[in-house]
Amino acid sequence: MINVTAKYFAVFREKTGKESEVLLTSAATAGDLFTEVATRHLFSDPMLRCKVAINDELAGWDSGISEGDIVLFFPPVAGG
Amino acid sequence: MINVTAKYFAVFREKTGKESEVLLTSAATAGDLFTEVATRHLFSDPMLRCKVAINDELAGWDSGISEGDIVLFFPPVAGG
Amino acid sequence: MSRSNFKITNEPIDIAILNQTLRDDSAGAYASFEGWVRNLNDGKNVNSLDYEAHGVVATSEGEKILIEAIDRYKLVAATSFHRIGHLEIGDCAVWVGVSAQHRGPAFDGCRYIIDELKQRLPIWKKEHYQDGDSDWINCLTAKD
Amino acid sequence: MSRSNFKITNEPIDIAILNQTLRDDSAGAYASFEGWVRNLNDGKNVNSLDYEAHGVVATSEGEKILIEAIDRYKLVAATSFHRIGHLEIGDCAVWVGVSAQHRGPAFDGCRYIIDELKQRLPIWKKEHYQDGDSDWINCLTAKD
Numbered sequence: 001m002i003n004v005t006a007k008y009f010a011v012f013r014e015k016t017g018k019e020s021e022v023l024l025t026s027a028a029t030a031g032d033l034f035t036e037v038a039t040r041h042l043f044s045d046p047m048l049r050c051k052v053a054i055n056d057e058l059a060g061w062d063s064g065i066s067e068g069d070i071v072l073f074f075p076p077v078a079g080g
Numbered sequence: 081m082i083n084v085t086a087k088y089f090a091v092f093r094e095k096t097g098k099e100s101e102v103l104l105t106s107a108a109t110a111g112d113l114f115t116e117v118a119t120r121h122l123f124s125d126p127m128l129r130c131k132v133a134i135n136d137e138l139a140g141w142d143s144g145i146s147e148g149d150i151v152l153f154f155p156p157v158a159g160g
Numbered sequence: 161m162s163r164s165n166f167k168i169t170n171e172p173i174d175i176a177i178l179n180q181t182l183r184d185d186s187a188g189a190y191a192s193f194e195g196w197v198r199n200l201n202d203g204k205n206v207n208s209l210d211y212e213a214h215g216v217v218a219t220s221e222g223e224k225i226l227i228e229a230i231d232r233y234k235l236v237a238a239t240s241f242h243r244i245g246h247l248e249i250g251d252c253a254v255w256v257g258v259s260a261q262h263r264g265p266a267f268d269g270c271r272y273i274i275d276e277l278k279q280r281l282p283i284w285k286k287e288h289y290q291d292g293d294s295d296w297i298n299c300l301t302a303k304d
Numbered sequence: 305m306s307r308s309n310f311k312i313t314n315e316p317i318d319i320a321i322l323n324q325t326l327r328d329d330s331a332g333a334y335a336s337f338e339g340w341v342r343n344l345n346d347g348k349n350v351n352s353l354d355y356e357a358h359g360v361v362a363t364s365e366g367e368k369i370l371i372e373a374i375d376r377y378k379l380v381a382a383t384s385f386h387r388i389g390h391l392e393i394g395d396c397a398v399w400v401g402v403s404a405q406h407r408g409p410a411f412d413g414c415r416y417i418i419d420e421l422k423q424r425l426p427i428w429k430k431e432h433y434q435d436g437d438s439d440w441i442n443c444l445t446a447k448d
Contacts, residue, residue, distance in 0.1 A: 010284035076298035079283035090428035156442030159427035
């Protein structure tokens with residue numbers, strides 16, 4: 001089990017009611033962690049339409065996560 | 081035979097050394113008239129790359145010309 | 161001269177000044193795109209909207225997109241600014257400007273940049289409607 | 305609101321003002337093109353150039369092209385100004401701006417207009433070279 005910080009943006013922040021939370025998790029990848037938080041907070045957007053960044057760098061859903069990582073969950077984007 | 085005014089632009093004006101001239105011609109179409117002036121003034125641009133306007137309206141090379149018409153000969157264009 | 165320049169900003173975008181930064185004696189063509197807030201989206205009457213971004217990630221991804229476009233289309237220079245915060249109808253939300261020797265690459269490079277920005281930048285938009293409702297927009301519902 | 309506006313002009317083109325004339329609450333996208341005088345054409349070093357036009361025919365043909373683009377791409381509005389007279393390196397010789405609901409038609413409409421203007425307007429360009437020579441350019445030698 002590791003401790004990571006999950007950060008939420010836009011509609012994810014509204015659904016969770018918080019900007020971030022520290023999680024004790026057995027998730028090995030960013031994707032595992034997303035599934036965990038999406039289930040708990042009832043996110044409705046499918047993972048493949050969302051994005052993830054680890055420590056301020058965009059990453060793939062299969063990227064490994066480590067103790068102390070800050071994992072940013074981005075809902076579907078709408079720039080422009 | 082009819083009298084028409086031919087007007088020359090850009091490189092055509094430089095080759096003829098004049099902005100316009102009145103011609104007494106047997107040409108029936110704008111294309112016939114072009115061939116006549118191109119031969120006399122040694123224009124080197126092929127007719128199909130040039131344009132013609134009759135009385136300030138763009139026209140086809142097969143357009144008929146009449147007594148008193150003002151025929152504008154435009155060398156290949158280079159706007160933009 | 162810096163060839164690429166991407167910024168997320170709270171301020172109105174000063175296009176006349178940015179246009180000047182793209183100039184170069186070898187550049188014969190300039191193409192630009194502006195995204196304006198419009199009064200209708202997906203059949204709903206929009207009053208205003210709020211943009212939110214993750215500044216660090218959006219800026220580094222935006223810069224990456226500009227460099228991809230410069231390399232791919234041999235652009236002379238490429239710049240883009242994206243607004244965040246509260247915007248009203250008619251405000252310019254995003255601006256892209258590129259210069260190139262010829263017009264084909266200028267158009268293609270500008271189009272590439274805006275298409276990629278819209279898909280890759282962590283930026284979100286909340287629309288406020290005339291009926292008092294508001295909603296987060298995503299790229300499935302947003303047509304532009 | 306006039307939807308199309310084409311002009312041949314001796315004056316520098318005031319793009320910021322023209323951009324404003326294209327605005328409409330329903331327009332979410334704006335695309336523009338500028339043709340800048342560049343220092344090299346066909347391998348020759350250019351110092352400056354002179355544009356000459358047949359004003360009446362060029363204006364009516366330019367207006368026709370804008371209306372074609374508005375109809376074909378469902379543009380909100382389209383404007384273009386073309387300079388004539390003496391221009392220096394970096395000067396804006398031609399500007400095209402269009403607004404549309406979405407970006408696809410904005411880009412396509414803008415591109416259509418500049419492509420057609422270059423082929424159809426009675427405008428000619430004489431380039432003055434660094435070596436003192438000068439030459440009329442035509443659309444076979446001009447790449448942009």
